[in-house]
Amino acid sequence: MRLSRTARERATDLWLAGPATLAMIGLIFAPVAIVAVLSFTDYQFGALTFRWIGWENYATLFTDPIGRKAVTNTLIYVAVVIPFAMGLALVVALGLHNLAARFPRISATLRAAYFLPVAATLVAMALAWQMLLHPSIGLVNQTLGGLGLPAPDWLSDRGLVIYTLAAIGIWQSVGYNMVLFLAGLAAIPPDLYEAAEVDGATKGWERFWTVTWPMLGPTTLFVAVITATQAFRVFETVATLTRGGPAFASDTLVYALYREGFEYFKAGYASAITMVFFVVMVALTLAQFRVLERRVHYR
Amino acid sequence: MIELDGVTRRFGATPVLHGISLAVPEGSFTSILGPSGCGKSTTLRIMAGLDRPNEGRVRLNGADVTEATASERNVAMVFQSYALYPHLTVAENIALPLAMRQFSRLERLAGVGRLMPGAGAKRAAISARVREVAAMLGLDDLLERKPAALSGGQKQRVAVGRALVRDPSIFLLDEPLSNLDARLRVQMRAELAALQARTGRAFVYVTHDQVEAMAMSDHVVVMMSGRIAQVGAPRDLYERPATRAVAAFIGAHPINLLDVTLGASGACSLLPKLRVPGAAGARVTLGLRPEHLVPAAAGLSARLERVEYLGAEAVVHARLDDGTPLRALAPGDWAPPAPGGALSLAVAPERVHLFDAETGARLPAAAERVAA
């Protein structure tokens, strides 16, 4: 017997949306649930049994010196990257925006140059940085030495390494933020500047504070959240350049999750790290949705 | 032919169609006419299979197709926005419905199709048919263009071509001319009517423009708030509107509707010659079309407010002595009095439409009731 039209339409819907729904459940939601459960166990990859240990994994992460290092390093990294990656991007965007009026060609070329690190393969570029910062044969230290300045050990100095990685992080994200700022600048109606001029704001700085900065507000918030989510994910540079060392001085959350889970096979503990990382990311992404909504309302 | 039988459609709790029953005979040009929101588009979409009735049946050439999807019914439709596929050329737009129905799934795959026996011949047949349709619509030179490069009128023709290319049981047209400019609309009106005569298929034409409906169709279905108000030939609708609402909707110039109270033995103080069946004190609505209300030596006495001169004729805005506004039509060469001046408007009693003031239903024609 032929199925009713309703049944046939539902079958079509299932055929269209079913595979993606199943994949989504199997590859996203079920794993999240499993991670949440595992984080309360002492499960190890390959083990046959596990014990429920409550919040112990979380306690370890926040009390154990190594666990705490990962947390504090990540926070330092993020705290350094956000202001610099945003400030520099804003300065560059303002410069290129003004330049575009007179020399559009030069401005476009420079924009591509600043964006290049975003498109490049980070692991390969990390190796290039490693060569650049090499204590003996690196261009940076050779130049510093030539100038008679001290030549620090960028990637093996415990006090310095996380800042070195942050600098690479800044280098990598300035271009992306710059594009967002440029879009924000392009969206400011020119007559606002004319109005500001009529009102007496004639100097560049005055114009910036009366028009540009307030109008960029929503973009700035959005860029801040995007930069934060990207910074919290830092992994490639750590894995390539330091492996969290020396002595966990550059350990970060995602790298710790990788090391504990997939090198030491402590699935339970790695799950707890994952959950902490996840909670931070959810908070930031929700903030991002909020900001996106706001950005739309402003227009 | 297509038949609707007791079709009801609700969107949520809101009913938009209340048990519509309707038969579009083979070979007819039927318009569904009504103000926006009356359910005419929903009716058409139910005929197409794009929408489904909550109750009632749809029959196409006698077969029950209520449960069939649009692609399973052999119907063609022209949309208000034309709905041309922007990424396909004119030729591909016209060919698509044929290709989808004539090729098997395997043959449609670009690479495989070429290798299948018989596919080449089908392809050639399709392209011949496309050229034939294009020639009929004057699209020969546009076949390789994309829709974005066409004018509104050309897009309209492509949309018609896409419907015409196969031999559907019925053609459904949803306000197809509403996006064209006035002159093109008149031209396309004639072309569509000629096309319908040529194919001999039933056309169902949805419009809110009564001029279009009257000019093109041999049947008009007037819909008002989800119900069929009247079905008939254009002339029937004009001469014998079934309700006050239909009378108000049909006609190039809006009809004058006057509520009056009957005197003794159905006398009407306004038109002494008229006798209306009904008790003294009953209320009826008189419908007077402006074109039947002409300035004359004797008649309703009124004061002129202003005149809209249109060339061949002039619309006269006047007020009766009791202040009721009235529109009349005068010949273009009529010499009006000064604004505020008195004039008389004559009406033939057989031209007066009578409606029940309560229900709006038509009362037996006035002419039949005129006292000898």
Add this chain to the structure above:
Amino acid sequence: MRPLSLLALLLGAAVVLLPFFWMVSLSLKPADEIFSARVDLLPSRLAWENYATAFTEVPLARFLMNGVIVCGGILVFQVVFAVPCAYALAQRRFPGRTLLFGLVLAGLLVPFHVTAIPIFLGLAELRLLNTYTALIVPFVASVFGIFLFRQFFAAMPAELFEAARVDGLSETAIVWRIAFPLAWPAATAFAVFSVTAHWNDLFWPLIATSDPALATPPRGIVYFRDAEAGDDVGPLMAASVVVTTPLIAGFLLAQRRVTQGIATGGLKA
């Protein structure tokens, strides 16, 4: 003021480009120049043999091919899963549609790292680690893709799809013959972000594979660096140049579209 700010912008760009410059310069320097104490910005002669060495010392061509297979496989599956689902969400009415869209939005909250452990467990259970499957399958459900395509389809007029239904197209045919070709701008934007993300990813290849024959480009150069040959700076930099070039070239070709894509939605893959 003007010339000064232009100078600052040029200097900034020079700093940003410095690692690229140094990478290319080292990749063309003979070994003795690399390890000399003198600072030489440019090689004295172009040592193309570094590139030859990179391709012979490690299976660099194999790494590149793996990158193409993995990125291509991921992209194809993502599109095949996401486009019909996005079409259904945008242009069809079915019970659970709002719930499904809610799932998609919730899915946007989950970074891949969060799902890594259970997916690793699952693949280990199925004995699929160290296969292309392990590198591709975890990414086939792209909620970002579903979301992007849904937004695009929702903005298309419903009449277009109704016309296709009347013309006799099945819903599957509508998805692939009408909706998908019309979503080309969304598809290219999505492809750029998907390919960039997975070509550059190190996290998952590091976890899911230990077989160098399956290494994607970033995983491959990490092998190279960690191998004894890793002290061979010239060839290592040559390999880095080779790995980075395809995306840089792609970006320079599609520059406008990429930056517009970022600017309009703050896109992320």
